[in-house]
Amino acid sequence: MTLDKLKRGEWGEVLQVKGEGMTRLRMLEMGIVPGTEIQLRKAAPLGDPIEIGLRGYVLTIRRNDARLIDIRRRMR
Amino acid sequence: MNIALIGNPNCGKTTLFNALTGLDQHVGNFPGVTVEKKTGSVRGAEGWFAVDLPGAYSLAAFSAEEKISEEYMLYGAPDVVLNILDATALQRGLYLTVQLLELGLPVVVALNMMDEAEKMGIKINAQLLEKYLQVPVKPICANSGEGIDELVASLKNVGKQAGKKSFQYPAYSGKTGEAAREILSMILQNKTSGSFNRLFFALRMLQGDKPAVPVLKLPPEEMKQIERITSAMEQALKVDRQLAVVQMRYAYIDEICRKACRYTKRESGVKWQFDSLATGKLLAFPLFILIMFGVFWFTFGPVGGRVSQMAEQGVAYLSAQLAILLQNWQLAPWLCSFICDGLLSGVGSVLAFLPTVLILFLLLGILEDSGYMARVAFILDRPMRAFGLSGRSAVPLLMGFGCTVPAVLSTRTLASERDRKITTLLVPFMSCSAKLPIYAVFAAAFFQGNKVLVAAPLYLGGILIGLLYALVFKNNSLRAKEPPFVLELPAYRFPSTKNLMHSLRRRAMDFLKKAFTVILLASATVWFLQHFDFAFTYLQDASQSMLAALGKKAAPLFAPLGFGDWRAATALLTGLAAKESVISTLNILTQGAGPRVVFTSASACAFLTFTMFYMPCAAAASTIRKTLGKSGSAALAMLAQTGIAWLLAYFVYKIALVLL
Numbered sequence: 001m002t003l004d005k006l007k008r009g010e011w012g013e014v015l016q017v018k019g020e021g022m023t024r025l026r027m028l029e030m031g032i033v034p035g036t037e038i039q040l041r042k043a044a045p046l047g048d049p050i051e052i053g054l055r056g057y058v059l060t061i062r063r064n065d066a067r068l069i070d071i072r073r074r075m076r
Numbered sequence: 077m078n079i080a081l082i083g084n085p086n087c088g089k090t091t092l093f094n095a096l097t098g099l100d101q102h103v104g105n106f107p108g109v110t111v112e113k114k115t116g117s118v119r120g121a122e123g124w125f126a127v128d129l130p131g132a133y134s135l136a137a138f139s140a141e142e143k144i145s146e147e148y149m150l151y152g153a154p155d156v157v158l159n160i161l162d163a164t165a166l167q168r169g170l171y172l173t174v175q176l177l178e179l180g181l182p183v184v185v186a187l188n189m190m191d192e193a194e195k196m197g198i199k200i201n202a203q204l205l206e207k208y209l210q211v212p213v214k215p216i217c218a219n220s221g222e223g224i225d226e227l228v229a230s231l232k233n234v235g236k237q238a239g240k241k242s243f244q245y246p247a248y249s250g251k252t253g254e255a256a257r258e259i260l261s262m263i264l265q266n267k268t269s270g271s272f273n274r275l276f277f278a279l280r281m282l283q284g285d286k287p288a289v290p291v292l293k294l295p296p297e298e299m300k301q302i303e304r305i306t307s308a309m310e311q312a313l314k315v316d317r318q319l320a321v322v323q324m325r326y327a328y329i330d331e332i333c334r335k336a337c338r339y340t341k342r343e344s345g346v347k348w349q350f351d352s353l354a355t356g357k358l359l360a361f362p363l364f365i366l367i368m369f370g371v372f373w374f375t376f377g378p379v380g381g382r383v384s385q386m387a388e389q390g391v392a393y394l395s396a397q398l399a400i401l402l403q404n405w406q407l408a409p410w411l412c413s414f415i416c417d418g419l420l421s422g423v424g425s426v427l428a429f430l431p432t433v434l435i436l437f438l439l440l441g442i443l444e445d446s447g448y449m450a451r452v453a454f455i456l457d458r459p460m461r462a463f464g465l466s467g468r469s470a471v472p473l474l475m476g477f478g479c480t481v482p483a484v485l486s487t488r489t490l491a492s493e494r495d496r497k498i499t500t501l502l503v504p505f506m507s508c509s510a511k512l513p514i515y516a517v518f519a520a521a522f523f524q525g526n527k528v529l530v531a532a533p534l535y536l537g538g539i540l541i542g543l544l545y546a547l548v549f550k551n552n553s554l555r556a557k558e559p560p561f562v563l564e565l566p567a568y569r570f571p572s573t574k575n576l577m578h579s580l581r582r583r584a585m586d587f588l589k590k591a592f593t594v595i596l597l598a599s600a601t602v603w604f605l606q607h608f609d610f611a612f613t614y615l616q617d618a619s620q621s622m623l624a625a626l627g628k629k630a631a632p633l634f635a636p637l638g639f640g641d642w643r644a645a646t647a648l649l650t651g652l653a654a655k656e657s658v659i660s661t662l663n664i665l666t667q668g669a670g671p672r673v674v675f676t677s678a679s680a681c682a683f684l685t686f687t688m689f690y691m692p693c694a695a696a697a698s699t700i701r702k703t704l705g706k707s708g709s710a711a712l713a714m715l716a717q718t719g720i721a722w723l724l725a726y727f728v729y730k731i732a733l734v735l736l
Contacts, residue, residue, distance in 0.1 A: 017319070022138060028322040029134045030562055031168050045360040046458035049467070049561055056198065057165040058565040060454050065561065 001073065004050065004066035006040035012071035013037050019068040027065065031055045037074060077124045077235050080152065082145055082176070083160035084169050085131030085489075086566040088188045091218040092160055093128040094578050096228070121228060124235070127154070130488070133168065135175045135276070136285070140496065141488035149179065156235045157181045158227075160218075163193035163200055164567065166337065170329045173209065178276035180243040182234050185213040186227055192567065197340035204336035210244050219572050245275045252324040255309040256282050259302055268293050282306055283321045350568060354448065360455045367448070368474075371439045372535070375512075376527045380435050384516065388428040395420040410614050414603055421668055422599025422660035426591050429513040429656070430584065436509050437583045438576060440478050445571035449474070453563055463543050464550030466490070466561055469499040473542075476506030477535075480696035484703055491562075498549050500703045501713055504692045505542030507535050510655035514687050517659050521671045522680045534688045541689070541720065590654055598653045602646070602661050618665065637686060637722070638679030638729040648686070654693050677736045682729035689721030 006012055014036045017027055031054055032038065039053040049062045079096075083089045097116030114128040129148055130141040137143040148154065157176055161169040176183050187202055206213040212230045216223035248256065260278035272292050281292065281302055294302070306317050313320055353359050374380060399416045407415075443449055449471050457467025468490050475483035483503045490496045512531075519530040605623035607615055615621055627642030630649065634640050643665040651658040666673045675683060691697060691714040701710035 022136075025136060025318055025322070026134075026138050026562055028319060029136065029171060031171070031326065033319070033323050033326050042355065044355060044455050044458060045357045046455075048458050049454065049563075051355070051454070051565060055165070055167045056196065057168060060457075060561070060563045060565055062457070062561045 001071060002067045003038060003040070003052070003069040003071050004063045006038075006071070006073070008040060008042055011037055011039045011074045011076050013074050014069060014071055016070040017068060018070070019065070023065070024068070027061075027069070030059060032069060037076075038069075038071065077155045078127055079118065079124060079156045079158050079231055079235070080127045080129055080148060080154035081158045081160065082129050082149065082172070083131060084133055084162060084165070084172065084564075086564065087131070087160045087162035087165075087169065088218040089131060089160050090128060091572065091575055092158075092186065092188065092216070092224075093126055094575065095218055095221050095224050096126050118228065121232060124232075126158075132172060134172060135179075139489055139491045140493075144488075149176065149181065154181065155238050156231050157183045158186060158231060159183050160186045160188055163187055163190045163198065164196055166193075166198070166200065167326070167329050167333055170332070171325060174246050174325050174328060175276060177209070177211070177243075177246050178279060179274050180245070182238045182241070182243070183211045184227070184230050184234050185209065185211055186218075186223075187213055187215045188218050190215050191217065199338040199340070201336045201338075205332065208332045208336060219574070246328055248324055248328055250324060250327070251309050251312045252282070252320045255305050256321075258305050262294070262298055262301065263292065266294055266298065279321050282309070282317060284317050351451070354451050355455055364452060364455065367443070371436070371443070372531070374439060375432060375436045376531055380432050381527065383431040383435065384429060387431045391424045391428045395424045410607070413607065414600075417664055417667065418599055418603030419596060421663050422602070422657075423591050423596055425517075425660045425663045426513060426595050426654075426656040427588075429516070430587050430591075432512055432516075433509045433587060434580055434584060436512075437478050438580055440475060441576050441579055442571050443474075444471075445569065445575060447566045447568045450563065450565050454565065457561060463546040465498060465502075465546060466492075466495050468561070468563060469495055469502070472499050472503055473506055476503040476508060478509055480504055480506075480508050480692050481699050484696065484699045487703060497704060498546060500700055501549070502542045502546055504696065504700070504717060505538045505545065505689070507531075507538045507688055508655065508692070508696075510693070511687060513656050513659045515684065517662075518671055518680055518684055522675070522677050530684065534684060537685070537724075538688055541724070545720075591656075594654045595657055595660060598650050598657045599660055599664065602650055602664055606665060623665075634686075636729075637682045637725045638733075639675060639683050641674045643674050644683060648690065651687065652691070652694055654695075655687070658687060678729055678732035681732040681736070682725040685728040686721045686725040689724055690718045691715075691721075692717075 001012075003012060003014075014032055014034050016034060017024055017032055019027070036054055041051040041053050041058065043050045044060075047063075049060045050066060051058060051060050052066075053059075081089055081093055081096075093114065093116065096118050098119040115125055116128075118124040118126050127148070129145040132142040132145040134142070135146045135149055137146040149157070159173050159176055161173065173183070173185065185205070187200065187205070190200065193200060202213045202215045212234065214223055214227045214230055216227055218224075247253075256275060256278045259281050260273075260275050263278055263281075264273050277292060282305075284306070309320060310317055315323065354363060395416070398420060402412050402415060443452075452470050452474070453467035455467075456470045460467055460469060469487075471489075472483045472486045475486055480503050483506070484500050487496045487499045487503070490499060511534075515530045515534065516527055519525055519527045523529050602623065605626070606618045606621045608622060609615055609620055610622055610625070618624060623646055624642050627646040627649075630645040631640045631642045634645055634648075639645075643662065646665065647658045647661040650661040662671055662674065671680060671683075692700070697710065697714060700713065704710045704713065
């Protein structure tokens with residue numbers, strides 16, 4: 001499954017980051033690398049973008065980009 | 077000695093810069109796209125200068141702003157690098173740190189916001205961090221100034237040893253680390269690689285970064301060798317080169333953090349009570365509108381109104397006193413007129429608005445420092461995309477209500493060129509604070525002093541026309557591949573009074589400087605042109621003057637808008653130096669009688685519309701030109717804006733004629 005499919009409050013472990021070039025590099029460099037645990041914290045009032053938590057900080061990304069991140073759901 | 081301050085956005089860098097340089101330091105803004113950085117001399121350290129660089133997450137720059145930091149680190153040869161880390165987001169901050177170490181730069185780490193991290197259940201051992209990073213690590217609190225003295229001592233120490241002391245690269249292990257060292261030894265053997273003989277560049281080659289190839293002119297056989305090393309690494313690790321490098325850095329960072337930090341909670345980020353309100357489904361938009369309404373109510377309503385009234389009276393009193401003093405000195409009548417009708421009434425009419433402008437800047441500053449602006453970008457991203465913009469554009473646009481110049485500069489935080497350009501084009505449609513005096517004076521003259529009645533349609537009209545303007549660019553050639561919208565949501569923080577006061581002080585100084593330079597000069601010029609004819613004889617009747625002759629040339633252009641008076645045209649012309657000049661000029665030309673002499677109610681509406689939309693002042697125009705690149709497109713933008721202003725003013729005039 002992909003990151004955008006998580007429900008509010010759920011956690012997932014990153015398996016793979018797709019995409020290419022600078023876009024992918026930036027997502028990786030922000031700490032979204034395979035093995036990282038990510039929580040979907042909430043969505044913006046209009047459903048997009050989403051707010052995610054990882055490594056103790058909070059980022060927002062668009063659903064389009066979240067679809068590039070393959071994850072496995074994790075129970076915590 | 078130059079100390080370069082670098083760190084992630086929002087890590088407290090500017091606060092630390094202020095703490096290092098002190099309130100009374102001269103802070104210069106050096107213009108120019110490549111050197112947009114602040115410099116100030118360090119308190120208690122003679123000959124030491126701090127350079128405040130824009131926030132960056134990585135040296136692989138993503139936005140124009142990050143590019144400035146990247147280039148300074150790579151080619152600027154700083155004597156010491158002061159790397160500020162936000163203790164609440166240590167791992168992400170360290171990602172930049174390890175890159176600085178790969179460059180072999182003399183780094184001192186300042187560990188900021190330890191108290192906040194502890195509240196989040198993160199305990200960081202600075203000594204251990206120092207041991208593993210092999211550079212000094214100093215815990216500080218930039219807000220309270222705690223630990224600054226130790227930090228400065230450490231900076232001095234490192235600065236003195238710079239160049240003498242050998243540096244140590246991060247000890248990357250695994251296949252990626254081995255491959256990188258193999259490439260590095262190739263670079264070191266090559267004589268042409270010059271100052272690029274650093275691990276950082278070896279990793280860039282390994283990562284397959286295109287910009288690294290032209291700077292490192294390696295012969296084809298060596299390039300082939302690098303490709304062989306890289307493919308071998310990819311096969312051994314079963315990951316691509318881009319991921320391999322990032323993963324190696326994070327593995328190294330995670331290892332350090334495991335040893336130096338203790339996590340007592342397993343939460344991701346703090347919970348913010350206010351956030352469920354500010355970004356919640358139901359209340360996010362109403363709250364945003366309420367807050368913006370509050371900002372303008374405060375600025376124009378009873379509070380701001382009272383303050384500006386007091387300031388006006390103060391200025392009027394002072395100039396009256398000065399006029400009496402001058403009469404007692406029995407100066408020549410022309411000199412008396414020059415000082416009173418020219419300089420005093422020109423500068424004074426503008427000075428009275430300083431408090432109002434400061435209130436607006438204070439409120440916008442609070443919104444920014446508290447972390448609310450980032451939420452605005454978050455909730456507005458979706459609606460803004462309907463206009464081809466991104467949520468990040470919201471911040472420069474809101475700042476545009478303050479001043480176009482910093483607003484346009486702040487578009488550099490936007491990742492895509494396209495967003496940057498379109499946002500820059502839209503900023504002038506957000507009515508800047510310099511236009512406040514114009515609205516206020518006209519409200520007093522024509523609308524019983526009801527500023528809201530005057531300002532609200534102009535502000536809202538500006539936003540509306542701006543959004544329509546954005547739609548024009550939505551599907552045109554400026555459109556490119558959409559960059560990812562990666563935005564950090566910082567913790568909510570109580571804005572520090574020190575920081576707010578610091579920036580207000582700078583705003584006030586900028587304003588005063590403008591009043592006593594540009595506006596003083598404009599006032600003097602207007603007075604001179606108004607009181608002399610082309611034969612340079614002193615006149616009593618301004619209608620024979622040079623100014624009248626010039627204004628009369630331009631006036632017919634505005635006749636269809638209802639204000640074909642030469643004084644209106646002249647006021648608009650001087651408004652190009654600074655928008656406040658529109659009012660100072662009108663004041664001089666009407667001998668203090670105000671706009672009622674020149675305008676009818678209907679033509680006043682048209683004039684206000686025109687001033688709202690026509691091209692911004694010279695300072696803003698030159699900033700816009702820098703952002704848009706080619707001067708041609710900026711000139712076109714100015715022309716388009718003025719054209720829009722003329723058309724809108726024409727319609728407003730026709731409608732007002734019917735209604736009023």
